[in-house]
Amino acid sequence: MAGVSTKEIKNRIRSMESTKQITKAMEMVAASKLRHAQARVLNSRPYFESLYNVISDIVSANSEFSSPYLIPRAVKKSVYVVIAGDRGLAGGYNSNVLKLAVAEMKDKDVTVLPIGKKAVDYFRAHKVPMLTEQYGAAAEMNVGDCFGVAKQLCRMYLSGQVDEIHIGYTNFVSVLSQTPAVMQMLPLVAHPRAKEERQTDIMYEPGSEEVFAAIIPEYVGGILYGALCESRAAEQAARRTAMDAATQNADEMIADLSLKFNQARQAAITQEITEIVAGS
Amino acid sequence: MTPFSLKIVTPDGLKYDGQVQELVVRSTTGDLGIMAGHINCVAPLGMGQAMLLIDGNKRYAACIGGMISVLDGKVTLVPTTFEWADEIDVDRSERSEERARAVLADKASNTTDIRLAEARLKRALVRQGVAERK
Numbered sequence: 001m002a003g004v005s006t007k008e009i010k011n012r013i014r015s016m017e018s019t020k021q022i023t024k025a026m027e028m029v030a031a032s033k034l035r036h037a038q039a040r041v042l043n044s045r046p047y048f049e050s051l052y053n054v055i056s057d058i059v060s061a062n063s064e065f066s067s068p069y070l071i072p073r074a075v076k077k078s079v080y081v082v083i084a085g086d087r088g089l090a091g092g093y094n095s096n097v098l099k100l101a102v103a104e105m106k107d108k109d110v111t112v113l114p115i116g117k118k119a120v121d122y123f124r125a126h127k128v129p130m131l132t133e134q135y136g137a138a139a140e141m142n143v144g145d146c147f148g149v150a151k152q153l154c155r156m157y158l159s160g161q162v163d164e165i166h167i168g169y170t171n172f173v174s175v176l177s178q179t180p181a182v183m184q185m186l187p188l189v190a191h192p193r194a195k196e197e198r199q200t201d202i203m204y205e206p207g208s209e210e211v212f213a214a215i216i217p218e219y220v221g222g223i224l225y226g227a228l229c230e231s232r233a234a235e236q237a238a239r240r241t242a243m244d245a246a247t248q249n250a251d252e253m254i255a256d257l258s259l260k261f262n263q264a265r266q267a268a269i270t271q272e273i274t275e276i277v278a279g280s
Numbered sequence: 281m282t283p284f285s286l287k288i289v290t291p292d293g294l295k296y297d298g299q300v301q302e303l304v305v306r307s308t309t310g311d312l313g314i315m316a317g318h319i320n321c322v323a324p325l326g327m328g329q330a331m332l333l334i335d336g337n338k339r340y341a342a343c344i345g346g347m348i349s350v351l352d353g354k355v356t357l358v359p360t361t362f363e364w365a366d367e368i369d370v371d372r373s374e375r376s377e378e379r380a381r382a383v384l385a386d387k388a389s390n391t392t393d394i395r396l397a398e399a400r401l402k403r404a405l406v407r408q409g410v411a412e413r414k
Contacts, residue, residue, distance in 0.1 A: 043293035050289045050356050054349045058322055143291055143360070202351070205323035206309045214308060214324035215347050218360065225291055 006268065009261040013254055020250035026089065027243035030236050034175070037233035041172055048226035055219050058202065059188050067212045068158060072187050075163045078108045079131065079153065080182075082168040083227055084119035085235040086138050091242035093170065093235050094118040097180040101168035102126075104182045111162070113149070115141065115228065138232065143225055150221030157186050165220075169227035170234035176241065178234035183227075185220055282316035286332070288357040290346075295362050302333035303355065305343055312348070314355055321350045325359055327402050329410050340365045342410040344403055368411040377404035 059070065082101045084094045098119065105112075105128075113131040114120045116138035123130055135141055135149070156162050165186040171179045204211040283299035303314040306328025330343035345360030383389050383397035 044291045046294045047289040047291050047358065050287065051358050054322075054347070054351075054356055054358060057349070057351055147360070201320065203319050203321040205307060205312065205321060210308075211322055211324055211347075215322070218324070218346055218358075222291065222358075 006261060006264045009257055009264060013257045013261065016250055016254050016257065020247055020254070023243045023246040023250060027240055027247060030240040030243060034233065034236035034240055037229070037236050038172070038175075041229050041233045044226060044229050048222060051219055051222045055188065055215070067209065067216075069186060069212060069216050070188055073163045076109060077162045078105070078110050079113060079156070079162045079165045080105055080110055080168055081113045081115065081149075081153075081165070081185075081224065081227075082119045082123075083138060083170070083231040084114070084116040084122070085231075086117040086136075088118065089242065090235055090239035091245075093178065093238035094122075096178075097168055097170050097231075098122050100180040100182060104166065104168070113153075116231075138228065138235075141228060143221075146225040146228065147217070147221035150217045150219075150224055153186070154217045154220060167224065167227050169231045170238075172230045172233040172237060175237050178238055183223075185223055186216075188216075281333075284314075284316040284318075284353060284355060286355045286357065288359070288362055290359055290362045292361075295341075295364075296332070298334075300332050300334050301336070302331075303357075304331040305348055305357065306330070307348070314348075314350060317353070318350045318355070320352065321348075323348055325357075327399075327406050329406065329413075330357075330359075330362070340410050340413040342368060342403075342407045344406065363407070363410075365410050365413050368407050370408060370411050373404045373407040373411070376400055377408070380404060 080101055082098065084097055088094065094116075111129050111131050112119075112123045113135070114123050114133070115135045117136045119138075120130070120133050120136045124133070135145070153162075153165055157165060164184065166182055166184050168180065168182045171181050173179055281301040283301050286296060286298065286300045286303060288294070288296040301315070305312055305314075306326045307323040308326045309323075311328070312323055324347050325343060325345060327344045328342075330341045332339045332341070341362055341364045343357070343359045343362050346358045348358070349356050377400075380397040380401035383393055384401065389397070
């Protein structure tokens with residue numbers, strides 16, 4: 001009996017070791033991808049901050065005209081852009097952002113624009129109407145795609161097909177911490193700073209309406225790209241952490257199993273000796 | 281000339297943050313020159329060359345898309361792409377020009393393709409024009 005169990009334990013150790021090799025390799029791949037993604041996030045952050053600040057400055061400074069982008073309408077239809085990953089094995093990354101988005105969407109007439117394979121799969125399985133499934137690869141989406149999507153969304157918003165646009169993504173706070181978030185893109189929300197009235201007037205070249213018509217799609221595209229960069233970095237960070245934990249667990253299990261294996265082996269030897277001694 | 285502070289930020293990072301004496305960018309309606317003490321202003325950018333006068337030296341760049349804002353004397357340029365003259369990859373832009381011209385010459389191209397090709401051609405020409413000025 002002891003012989004069978006040492007063999008079993010040996011097999012388990014072997015399979016655990018190969019699992020550990022895989023998780024270790026995945027961790028290293030994620031770590032190297034994370035470095036790139038992190039550099040890109042840090043590079044692009046000032047852009048979104050400026051874009052956001054400029055837009056909210058304009059919104060708060062602007063008193064004399066009303067752009068459709070600024071006025072909240074009675075919400076009948078909403079669009080949620082949801083950014084998730086293309087692959088699993090990233091800890092809670094995909095489920096956290098999807099859960100949050102679904103919670104926000106409750107009781108609304110929602111169309112979803114999923115980005116990333118996991119998001120597409122999720123909303124297809126839950127039979128949520130989707131705008132398009134063409135962005136099933138979050139990793140391949142580039143700036144141009146983002147601006148294309150933004151233009152389409154703005155057109156839909158202006159034509160009254162949708163009344164609000166939100167985006168669900170994951171904030172890359174640090175390598176160890178990522179928080180999912182949902183943000184309203186359209187209509188524009190006045191910044192908290194907007195409370196204090198700005199006295200100065202702004203010149204719009206060529207005209208305020210034209211400026212808004214040209215700038216808002218850029219803004220939406222920029223925000224989209226920013227959210228995508230954040231999400232990608234968050235995905236790699238989450239995967240790295242998850243795989244690190246998996247490798248550690250594998251180590252622990254191997255140590256545990258090795259102990260059991262040695263005990264079983266020793267027990268078998270002792271038993272054999274006892275049998276020999278008893279027999280002679 | 282009195283300098284003013286200018287910040288240029290693109291999705292690829294901060295391109296410039298400092299004092300300049302003069303800035304000329306191509307807006308959607310034509311060239312827009314900015315000097316110190318400019319009125320608060322917001323304008324969308326077109327495709328064209330940007331000129332910065334830094335300590336009396338002119339620096340050129342290809343500046344495409346995005347917007348410029350002047351608020352309380354602070355100028356923020358938020359273009360979609362911004363490349364200094366010496367950063368421009370001329371070979372790539374020439375290849376891009378060829379591709380665009382091929383699409384435009386092809387009578388079978390549909391309207392979307394033509395529009396994209398026109399934009400690409402224009403970008404390529406702007407880049408090549410700026411690259412000559414380095």
